[in-house]
Amino acid sequence: MNTTPEVAARATExxxxxxxxxxxKVDRMFAVLLGVQYVAGIAAALAVSPYAWAGKERVLHxxxxxxxxxxxxxxxxxxxxxxxxxxxxxxxxxxxASQMLSSALLIHLMGGRIETHFHVFGSLAxxxxxxxxxxxxxxxxxxxxDHFARGIxxxxxxYGIANPEWWRFLEHAGWVVFEDIFLVxxxxxxxxxxQAAATxxxxxxxxxxxxxxxSAALEMALAEMQETA
Amino acid sequence: MTKRTLLAVxxxxxxxxWCGTIAMAFNAIRRFETTPGAAAKTNGVWPAASRVAxxxxxxxxxxxxxxxxxxxxxxxxxxxxxxxxxPRHVQxxxxxxxxxxxxxxxxxxxxxxxxxxxxxxxxxxxxxxxEAAVFGGFTSGQTFLYDDEGRLRFSGGVTSLRGHAxxxxxxxxxxxxxxxxxxxxxxxxxxxxxxxxxxTTR
Numbered sequence: 001m002n003t004t005p006e007v008a009a010r011a012t013e014x015x016x017x018x019x020x021x022x023x024x025k026v027d028r029m030f031a032v033l034l035g036v037q038y039v040a041g042i043a044a045a046l047a048v049s050p051y052a053w054a055g056k057e058r059v060l061h062x063x064x065x066x067x068x069x070x071x072x073x074x075x076x077x078x079x080x081x082x083x084x085x086x087x088x089x090x091x092x093x094x095x096x097a098s099q100m101l102s103s104a105l106l107i108h109l110m111g112g113r114i115e116t117h118f119h120v121f122g123s124l125a126x127x128x129x130x131x132x133x134x135x136x137x138x139x140x141x142x143x144x145x146d147h148f149a150r151g152i153x154x155x156x157x158x159y160g161i162a163n164p165e166w167w168r169f170l171e172h173a174g175w176v177v178f179e180d181i182f183l184v185x186x187x188x189x190x191x192x193x194x195q196a197a198a199t200x201x202x203x204x205x206x207x208x209x210x211x212x213x214x215s216a217a218l219e220m221a222l223a224e225m226q227e228t229a
Numbered sequence: 230m231t232k233r234t235l236l237a238v239x240x241x242x243x244x245x246x247w248c249g250t251i252a253m254a255f256n257a258i259r260r261f262e263t264t265p266g267a268a269a270k271t272n273g274v275w276p277a278a279s280r281v282a283x284x285x286x287x288x289x290x291x292x293x294x295x296x297x298x299x300x301x302x303x304x305x306x307x308x309x310x311x312x313x314x315x316p317r318h319v320q321x322x323x324x325x326x327x328x329x330x331x332x333x334x335x336x337x338x339x340x341x342x343x344x345x346x347x348x349x350x351x352x353x354x355x356x357x358x359x360e361a362a363v364f365g366g367f368t369s370g371q372t373f374l375y376d377d378e379g380r381l382r383f384s385g386g387v388t389s390l391r392g393h394a395x396x397x398x399x400x401x402x403x404x405x406x407x408x409x410x411x412x413x414x415x416x417x418x419x420x421x422x423x424x425x426x427x428x429t430t431r
């Protein structure tokens with residue numbers, strides 16, 4: 001069927017409706033996830049490093065305070081936005097940045113364990129639920145900036161050596177970019193599918209409208225014929 | 230003020246708190262993780278007053294640990310990597326701090342058990358950090374490498390940061406010196422204080 005401007009406009013409207021519904025749903029999902037991560041961060045700090053010691057004296061470990069206060073700081077804005085401004089681009093990007101910052105915080109709380117770095121890759125995959133590739137970009141910029149800044153300021157925290165080769169940053173970022181390629185592609189593909197579904201829906205609505213118009217015209221013609229007879 | 234304006238103000242404030250807290254939290258973490266503990270004060274030779282026996286003809290590796298120090302998990306993990314990579318002529322000793330009035334089993338932590346699993350290592354209970362004081366160490370994770378003549382070859386930590394295991398200059402130096410039987414090295418040490426000031430000065 002040839003798409004008329006009306007059908008195209010209706011398809012865009014339907015796609016935007018569907019996208020908004022999805023954005024709101026994923027925003028809510030992240031609000032819950034960020035809350036769970038906040039609690040998990042505190043639990044991890046309490047389990048891994050509850051106290052700092054000096055001989056037999058102990059004080060609450062700095063990691064516990066960072067998990068409570070820093071974690072709350074990271075979580076507060078995205079959760080507020082998800083609750084009161086769901087579906088907006090700002091909310092999505094703040095959530096993306098916060099999710100990656102949560103990864104960085106968890107990595108520190110777990111003493112830089114290599115296994116905790118998987119949180120970064122899992123988070124990127126979750127962010128792809130938005131089907132908005134720009135969100136993946138924001139998350140990547142945040143995680144790459146953290147990595148790059150630490151690589152410059154205190155390289156041993158990232159590479160284990162004080163004077164790494166300049167290209168070591170690219171080796172680490174490369175794995176994120178590797179995942180990004182597929183996620184961005186899946187977002188674009190998902191948006192196309194949304195568009196196709198919206199176009200089909202608009203066409204069905206258009207055809208149904210046309211059929212209704214035809215049958216209304218037919219009924220009118222029949223009514224006129226009956227009157228003249 | 231309308232509800233909409235109030236919400237905008239609330240979100241604006243939350244944005245300021247968000248940026249501020251994130252900057253403060255990561256700066257606090259950076260300062261904490263990169264600030265080393267007190268460096269050891271030694272006279273460069275195996276302390277004659279030590280109760281720890283030195284195996285004749287062997288090099289000696291000594292690590293001081295506070296069993297409850299969470300950062301020392303990484304130190305012992307790195308020590309395990311050193312033990313695996315270093316030549317067999319190195320005798321490893323782990324001195325585990327224990328206050329004299331602590332409950333029975335106080336020192337039986339994950340760090341302690343990890344130390345007992347090290348290949349060929351001797352684990353010695355260091356009551357009130359007396360041995361640590363003899364060696365001149367103040368910080369959990371402090372590592373000393375002495376050659377077969379009792380000369381100090383390495384003094385420092387074997388982790389890159391506080392509580393961070395993984396490749397680092399300290400570990401690499403200890404392995405290199407032990408393998409080549411030559412050279413000297415030092416590296417910042419990250420960990421809890423071995424004993425309180427009172428205990429140290431007693």
